Amino acid sequence: QKEVEQDPGPLSVPEGAIVSLNCTYSNSAFQYFMWYRQYSRKGPELLMYTYSSGNKEDGRFTAQVDKSSKYISLFIRDSQPSDSATYLCAMSRIQGAQKLVFGQGTRLTINP
Amino acid sequence: GAGVSQSPSNKVTEKGKDVELRCDPISGHTALYWYRQSLGQGLEFLIYFQGNSAPDKSGLPSDRFSAERTGGSVSTLTIQRTQQEDSAVYLCASSIVIPGLTNYGYTFGSGTRLTVV
Numbered sequence: 001q002k003e004v005e006q007d008p009g010p011l012s013v014p015e016g017a018i019v020s021l022n023c024t025y026s027n028s029a030f031q032y033f034m035w036y037r038q039y040s041r042k043g044p045e046l047l048m049y050t051y052s053s054g055n056k057e058d059g060r061f062t063a064q065v066d067k068s069s070k071y072i073s074l075f076i077r078d079s080q081p082s083d084s085a086t087y088l089c090a091m092s093r094i095q096g097a098q099k100l101v102f103g104q105g106t107r108l109t110i111n112p
Numbered sequence: 113g114a115g116v117s118q119s120p121s122n123k124v125t126e127k128g129k130d131v132e133l134r135c136d137p138i139s140g141h142t143a144l145y146w147y148r149q150s151l152g153q154g155l156e157f158l159i160y161f162q163g164n165s166a167p168d169k170s171g172l173p174s175d176r177f178s179a180e181r182t183g184g185s186v187s188t189l190t191i192q193r194t195q196q197e198d199s200a201v202y203l204c205a206s207s208i209v210i211p212g213l214t215n216y217g218y219t220f221g222s223g224t225r226l227t228v229v
Contacts, residue, residue: 043203
């Protein structure tokens, strides 16, 4: 079993819809949770960063962490065609320089 | 530089040949990471450098893979006697680590797309 599970999709929604992306994990030691966005033939770019449980909002993006369920989510409101990309969750045990464990990534398409 | 630079962007090589992939991290970033992304897969950790030393090389798949970093800057990932299963996108990332301050994750390069034929 992988440490981090993420539905690869693909997920296709109409413009303006609310998108929900999710990951589950098995290692209860994870405390730092990230969402990366990756456009085709580009490297991933950091979108959201959260510590422990709770919500964090940044513009149209909201990240949620539920450590009791080992479940994290990313919500995108008022989705735009420019949001079409692969979204990867990532997590780590401690803060600072060390490896991140990534999910497989969910391929998202927003249709105009 | 302004971002993490990787070269070459694409590399096609014959099975059995050696390849070298280069990463130029963001200036001043002390930590450097190599990951591999196979088609439809997430990112697989390979190795992490802090300065010129590699505290964690647990992800290197076999002894055909090696990496070094010099001057606390440029890093080279070398794959010897390449196999078809080595075909993937090799991503490099760097980050700055300051004790007591929150590390907001990595900055990735665009990767080297390696195809072994």
